[in-house]
Amino acid sequence: MNSTLTKSNAGFLKVAEDIFIYASYYDDRKEKLFIRNVIITISAKNFNHQLWCHFWNPTINRWKSSRLKFYETCENHLKTFAAYIGSCKIPSNVQYNHIHISNVEEANNEEMKNIIPVIQHSNKSEVKGDLAVCVPPLFGNVNSLRLLEFIEFSIILGFEHFTFYSQNVTNETLKILKIYQKEGLVTILDWPLPVQEDWIWYHGQSAAVWDCLFRNMYVFKHVAFVDIDEIIFPRYDEILPNFIDKTIKLYHEQKPEGGEICAFRFQSAYFDPLQDTIISDIFDISDNIERHLVTLNSISRKEDFSTVRTKMIVDPIKIFEIGIHHVSKPMEEHFQVENINPEIAYIHHYRKCQTNFGGRCVGRITDDHARRYRNRLLTRLKWRFYHLFKEIL
Incomplete structure (x- = not known):
C-alpha cells in the first residue's frame, strides 16, 4: 500500500484503518471551493470514521484543517465496502496543490505522512x-x-x-x-x-x-x-x-x-x-x-x-x-x-x-x-x- 500518491495514481493510499484514497481533485464548480477525494471504505451501516484535510497556510506558517464529509455511492449493493466522495472545503489563504489527510483535527509537521497531490482541472482550464x-x-x-x-x-x-x-x-x-x-x-x-x-x-x-x-x-x-x-x-x-x-x-x-x-x-x-x-x-x-x-x-x-x-x-x-x-x-x-x-x-x-x-x-x-x-x-x-x-x- 502506498504512503504517498502521485497524479498518475499507481494505487490506493491508506489514510486510516479501512480508509483508502485513490485520487484528490480540485472542484470550483460551486461558489465555495472543495477538494473531492475518491475513497473506498466501510459502507455506511458500519461507518463511524472521522477525517480531516490539512492545508498549509504560508501567511501564518501553520496548517489549517477542514472536516472531510463522506458521501456514499448509491450502488453499494449491500457490500461491506463502498465507494465514497470525501469533500473538504478549502479554507482561505491556503495552498492546495498538495493536501494531507488524517484522523486528527490538529496537524503538525511530524504527523504529515499521507501526502496527496491535488489534480487541478478548473473552470479556467482550456477544454482539450x-x-x-x-x-x-x-x-x-x-x-x-x-x-x-x-x-x-x-x-x-x-x-x-x-x-x-x-x-x-x-x-x-x-x-x-x-x-x-x-x-x-x-x-x-x-x-x-x-x-x-x-x-x-x-x-x-x-x-x-x-x-x-x-x-x-x-x-x-x-x-x-x-x-x-x-x-x-x-x-x-x-x-x-x-x-x-x-x-x-x-x-x-x-x-x-x-x-x-x-x-x-x-x-x-x-x-x-x-x-x-x-x-x-x-x-x-x-x-x-x-x-x-x-x-x-x-x-x-x-x-x-x-x-x-x-x-x-x-x-x-x-x-x-x-x-x-x-x-x-x-x-x-x-x-x-x-x-x-x-x-x-x-x-x-x-x-x-x-x-x-x-x-x-x-x-x-x-x-x-x-x-x-x-x-x-x-x-x-x-x-x-x-x-x-x-x-x-
Whole structure:
C-alpha cells in the first residue's frame, strides 16, 4: 500500500484503518471551493470514521484543517465496502496543490505522512476535446480482438480518448493499451483494489467511475461510460459529436424556458455474441479478420430495448454522482437528463441476453446498422495489425 500518491495514481493510499484514497481533485464548480477525494471504505451501516484535510497556510506558517464529509455511492449493493466522495472545503489563504489527510483535527509537521497531490482541472482550464470514454476496471483475460474492435470502432464514431483501469490484466492486454497510450489516445491507470474483491461491488466499479468523471472534468466536453462490449450508435448521424450537438440544439429550441442537458441516457439492445477468437489464431489477417468481428457479424438482436441497462454520455462539469446506469446526482436541480429515443440512437450490447433487471429475451430482429461502417473499420484494423501488432502476434 502506498504512503504517498502521485497524479498518475499507481494505487490506493491508506489514510486510516479501512480508509483508502485513490485520487484528490480540485472542484470550483460551486461558489465555495472543495477538494473531492475518491475513497473506498466501510459502507455506511458500519461507518463511524472521522477525517480531516490539512492545508498549509504560508501567511501564518501553520496548517489549517477542514472536516472531510463522506458521501456514499448509491450502488453499494449491500457490500461491506463502498465507494465514497470525501469533500473538504478549502479554507482561505491556503495552498492546495498538495493536501494531507488524517484522523486528527490538529496537524503538525511530524504527523504529515499521507501526502496527496491535488489534480487541478478548473473552470479556467482550456477544454482539450469533445468526447472521451471511461471504461470500468478491466480484469482477467480480456479478449484482444474485442478490445481492438471496441477502440477502433469508437474512434470512427468520434471518440478522442479512452481511460482504462487495469486490474490484473494479461501482458497482451497491457501491450495493446500501451501502443494506444504512446499515441496519446489512451490513459492506463492501475486499479489494485485494497480490499478483497467480494467485499465491494464488482471490482470497485463505482469508485473508478467517480474517478474518471472528475479526471475528465474540464478536459473533455462530454464523456461516455461504457464497457468494451457496448457501442453507442447514432442512427442518422455518422459520428456521435454531431449527434450530441444536434440534440442540444433541438432541446433548447423545444424548451426555451430554460434548463440544460447534463447527460444523454441511451437504451440498449442485446446482440447475439460470437464465440471469442484468440488473436494469435488469425493466420491471415487480411483475408480472415472480417469474419471474426462481432460488430459486423452479430446482426441478430433482441427486439425490445432495455430501459434499465442504460448507459450515459455526460457533461462532467454538470454531474456530482453518476451511477452505472443513470445519473444519481446532478450539480444543479435545473440540469436535466435527456432520455434518447432508440429510433435515433441506442447501445449495441454484444452479450447473451439476460432476463434480470426486467429484461425479456423473446423476439429477435435483424439489425445490420453497424455494417455501414464496414470499410472504415476493416481499414483501421488491418493497419493496426500490420504496423503495430507484430510484437504481440
